[in-house]
Amino acid sequence: MNAAILARLAAAGLALPRPTVPAANYVPFTRAGALLFVAGQTPIRNGEPLYRGVVGEDVTVEEAQAAARACALNILAQVGIAVGDEPHRVRCLRLTGFVRCRDDFTHQARVMDGASDLMVLALGEDGRHARTSVGTNALPRGVPVEVEGLFELV
Template identity: 40%
Template sequence: MKTTKNAFDIVLRKTQAFKLLSVIQINTIMAQTPEQNLEKLGIILPEASQPIATYVNCVRVGKLLFMSGKGPLKSDDTYITGKLGKDLSIKQGYEAARLAAICHIAVLKTELGDLKRVKQIVKVLGMVNCTDDFFEQPKVINGYSDLMVSVFDDKGRHARSAVGINVLPMNIAVEVEVIVEIED
C-alpha cells in the first residue's frame, strides 16, 4: 500500500510540474512585445520630438535612462494647452498625459532601437498645470501610467509623484519626467 501511495505521489508531482511548465510556456508564447502592444492599441509612434532648449532627451547613467520632461504633443505638432480646473477637464488632462507617454516611448524607441530592452519603468514625475483649487492630479497622470502598463505590462508599473504646478512652459497641460532601467 505504501509503495502504491509513493508511486501515486510521484506521478502527481510530475503531473503538477508538467502543468506548471505548460502554463509558463503558454504565458511565454502569449506574452506580447511592447511593439505588439502598441500595434494592438492602434498607436503609431511619432518621430522622437527634439528638445526645445539646451538639453537632451535623455541621459544614460549605467543601466538607467533619465528622461527629460515631455509634454502632450499632438500629431499636428501642437500641444494640448491650458489649466486643469479652468480650461480642461480631467478626461482631457488624462489624454494629455497619455500623449506625453507616447512621446517618451518614441524617445525610448529611438534611443534603444528595441523596446524589449526596457527592463522597468522606475519612477515617474507628473506635473499638472492647474488652478490652485484643483486636486485631481493623480487622475490626470493616470493617463501616462495606464499607457505605460498597457505597453510594457508589469515592467511598466512604477513609483510615481503627481503634483500641481501653477504654470508650465508654453502653457502645456502636463509635463512628465521618467527614469527607466534598461537591459544591456
C-alpha cells in the same frame, strides 16, 4: 524598441510618434549604466501642442489624462531612440508628472493615471512604477501636463 512593446501599442490602436527635439539647452535623455533618464515630455505632435490650458478651468480631467497619455507616448519614443535595436527589456521605474492647474485643483493623481495606464499597457508588468504628481501654475507653451521618466534597461 522591443517588438512586444510596439505590438501592445498597435493592438490598442497606438503607435510611437516621431520623437520631439529639445526646445532649449538640454538633451532628451541620458543614460547611466542600466538607467535611462528621459527629460520632461509635453503633449506635442509635429511641433504643436495637442492641448493647451489650465486643468480644472478650461481643460477637463479627461482631456488632461489624454494629454498625459500623449506625454507618455513621447517618453516611449525617446526610449526607443535610446535603446535602438539593442535587445533590452525596458522597465519603467518612476514617472514624475506636472499638472498645470487651478490652485484648488486636487486631482493631479487622476490626471497622471493617463500616463501610468499607458506605461502598463505598453510594458505590461514592467510598466508598473513609482510616481509623483505635482500641481503647478505654468508649463512650457501653455500645455496642461508634462511628464518625465526613469527606466531600467535589463
